[in-house]
Amino acid sequence: MTQQGHTNDTVPQSGRAAIYARVAPGARTRTTRTQTETLIELANEQGYPNERIIVYEDIGVSARKPLARRGAWNDLVSALTESEPEQGHIQTILAASVDRLFRDANATDITLFVQTCTQRGVQLVTPEKTYDFSQPDHVALFRSHCERSTMYRAQRVHKILRRNRMQGGRR
Secondary structure (H helix, E strand, C coil): CCCCCCCCCCCCCCCEEEEEEEECCCCCCCCCHHHHHHHHHHHHHCCCCHHHEEEEEEECCCCCCCHHHCHHHHHHHHHHHHCCCCCCCEEEEEECCHHHHCCCCCHHHHHHHHHHHHHHCCEEECCCCEEECCCHHHHHHHHHHHHHHHHHHHHHHHHHHHHHHHHHHCC
């Protein structure tokens, strides 16, 4: 599986890979299984054996919920900043898409995440793109994707509100 922004090199990695999966309340599927399986396969392709992969799952957690109130997200950030040397530090975070991490996030949360990843040498991998935060163009693209996720959500909410108002007027 070679995709844009990825290489097909499977050099064994010395650190760990962290998978972050999130499913919103009311989603068609109440499980992160599909996300997780796809991301484990991608981590394996990146050279991480299963025993070097840790999975963080927020199930039934809305994208509107502040990052500080997402249990698995907080566990992942703690592991990033406090990893024990014998376990190996997290080198890669994998997510199904940027909006699994950030949707409705403020610029401060995004900046702190990028800075933490940069300081720790951590890259973010999605099925579409690998973000190396030491490269300014990757940071700009990541921020752009975060902003698009926020705009998409705002447009969707606006459509729903408009539709509800129109339906309410017909009664």
